[in-house]
């Protein structure tokens with residue numbers, strides 16, 4: 252994708268356009284830290300070790316239900332306060348669990364639990380539905396392996412040629428029940444990936460999305476999504492491939508998926524159900540951008556390709 256295209260620029264200016272995210276007034280109203288209701292440590296919005304909101308926010312935060320279960324494996328040295336994995340656990344507490352490596356659960360090897368990790372044999376979400384691996388994505392995934400960190404997904408321009416939309420599958424149930432994500436810097440992730448419990452899982456990759464993560468990771472490209480961005484992208488790719496989107500849902504991130512009108516009992520066109528995963532992310536992004544000009548934030552100077 253040409254980083255200078257008006258389209259790309261526009262997405263950068265309004266990265267949350269069309270997403271259905273609750274008002275964050277309740278966060279603005281907080282003026283001081285409070286003790287975590289579990290561990291007692293002083294926290295601003297939520298506890299990033301217990302994954303619960305501070306008491307003044309209890310009952311005031313959006314709660315997402317996700318279509319599959321999510322395990323996030325954290326690197327021990329990943330700085331808790333800076334990781335976005337905690338956002339997912341606080342906002343979707345019934346579906347997201349966080350583990351600290353080397354504490355990795357045993358997974359069934361039945362193909363219904365997958366690991367989000369790029370590589371030569373990773374499948375796209377669409378290929379989970381078709382059951383086959385297309386040559387183009389195989390080639391793209393290979394390409395994407397070099398240099399490391401560039402392969403969060405395949406090139407959107409190739410997968411979604413301009414003015415074309417993708418197929419949806421009207422399935423009764425999603426092709427997977429659970430996904431495992433690795434929350435770490437790119438370099439740390441390779442160590443966790445080597446764990447044999449994770450090695451045996453089928454791998455999937457995302458389509459590309461430009462990261463809005465403000466935390467600069469040395470050497471990582473703009474395609475390297477933060478954990479909560481990657482989770483949101485994965486949830487919507489799964490949902491949209493299965494059931495399309497509602498006519499009333501217009502986020503530019505989803506416009507290449509068809510609007511779905513058919514009234515199959517099992518079809519649930521996407522209407523923003525998982526967008527609140529980005530509730531804290533959007534808030535912090537906007538807060539930071541109010542403080543610094545976009546151009547001055549080092550993270551946005553990462554190379555686009």
Ligand SMILES: [Zn+2]
Pocket residue numbers: 287288289290291292298299300301302
């Ligand atoms: Zn705590």
